[in-house]
Amino acid sequence: MDDTEGTAGEDPNAGNAAYGKKSFKRSRSHFADRITADAADGWPVEAGRYRLVVSLACPWASRALVVRRLLGLEDALSLAVTDPIQDDRSWRFTLDPDDRDPVLGIRYLSEAYDARETGYPGGVSVPAIVDVPSGKLVTNDFQQLTLDLETEWTALHRPGAPDLYPEPLRAEIDEVMEGVYRDVNNGVYRAGFATKQSEYEDAYRDVFARLDTVSERLARQRYLVGDTITEADVRLFTTLVRFDAVYHGHFKCNRNKLTEAPVLWAYARDLFQTPGFGDTVDFDHIKRHYYEVHRGINPTGIVPLGPDPAGWLTPHGRERLGGRPFGDGTPPAAR
């Protein structure tokens, strides 16, 4: 995402756009086409045809990164990683030779949006899936994108890929994800971009009330739903892994650090140490993005040196709760 109401393409300080509005509202994704097995939207699942564009900083894009790794879709769905700092023309491929994505041949993600819809006035957000032959954006629907990787791309999954969205548990997974999305994934942004004290306080309370509820659940079971890793865990993880590095200070979600919440901290470390999770995390991109881009709440752009991420690799002890991380499947190969 661009952490705004969709103005990263217009605003050099993406992230500040939401700031100044009455209250922070996350825009719905504009391009919600789906890539499916039956090609109902005209986009068939096809190995090598699409390119996933992410920022390693972005929690919404990181969901797709984790899922791609867990399902072994690396060869079928190639990956473009943007610079963690957008400019006024959107997410940039400045980490690549000649500042150009080597597959799509473009310098800015906005070019793929323009190829899809001329003069599109909305924001340019990640995650995005781009059709390589036409260069057109297919989808930036961060909520649906991973579900489709899990349920529509099955023919391309690696052998032993886990079922991250098991049919019998979908109602429960959806319910858990809904609360986590509203209060945690998006709640931290509502806190951080609040312009009124009362808005901030409401969001803060939502964040920690939900984390407390989730923590009670996770004190009894290793994963959020069932006894295996599901999409619900992926979505909670990408927020938790950013918590102490950015949300605690930058977004003022400072009742406590994640490291001070024993159950959640152990849970988050358990996932971090599971192949496919921690190996997608780049704390440098995460911190530089939030602190340099959101000048509306951090005018100096100074990036804090702390906290020390070494703790992520310490023993978590969650094995005693049982659980089968990959169910009947297997872990992805270590990276």
Next chain:
Amino acid sequence: MDDTEGTAGEDPNAGNAAYGKKSFKRSRSHFADRITADAADGWPVEAGRYRLVVSLACPWASRALVVRRLLGLEDALSLAVTDPIQDDRSWRFTLDPDDRDPVLGIRYLSEAYDARETGYPGGVSVPAIVDVPSGKLVTNDFQQLTLDLETEWTALHRPGAPDLYPEPLRAEIDEVMEGVYRDVNNGVYRAGFATKQSEYEDAYRDVFARLDTVSERLARQRYLVGDTITEADVRLFTTLVRFDAVYHGHFKCNRNKLTEAPVLWAYARDLFQTPGFGDTVDFDHIKRHYYEVHRGINPTGIVPLGPDPAGWLTPHGRERLGGRPFGDGTPPAAR
């Protein structure tokens, strides 16, 4: 202090003044007259003659608050407490009836500065001692002020008052205080008001390197110098008590929270729970001041709800290190 280079009187956003400069430098106190037993500066120690003006938010003023309590000078030296939020006319007495200090009869601390020196162009800072009969500021020299309360005001100390600046230990106390001042008391401000990444990083490293040094010392002994509470402890305490509430997030001193540093956290709680320390602390004033006043680094003025201060009252276990908190003296009466 006003956390600036002395512009609280001019700048509604005191604290922003330093911000924008090449690097943060704390101004020397302009009015450095001393109130002494022999009245060398013309200001004799005298019960009831002077008024101490503080903000409960300010770590420099809070030194004087603690020392006044420990020495039992409450009756001899009366106290005025300002609003934690300055306006463009300086520190305000808006907590008093009619927004006026009932003893000095003034609405702004700047009036006492003006009475002392017409057109004084510098900043209006706390702590300040004002001569009640003339209404004139005597001193805003935060470094000397507490030392004089300890060594010049002895005739007015309560029975059993501790010696906070014992002659045989002064060289060691001064040395410890010098490092703590440069790297910790003032170091957190250098980090928080840095406008360049390298300045911030230098300050951050100074803060934590000094805290590590101090922590090693305090692992072996209950207090910083000797086996009793001294001025050195007072000065470290007023920074530590603000660490997690403001310096960790607002000033980006986020290698770790104080609560994550076992020795320093126990030491700080030990002092907090000692009469004369914790009873001078007002977390509401502290947080509102820093977060509302420093709009240059917190443009929204939103004040974080966390962290929970309840931990300050938990057992610290420092008694096992021995030490005699008040030496041959006694604690002040509980408040």
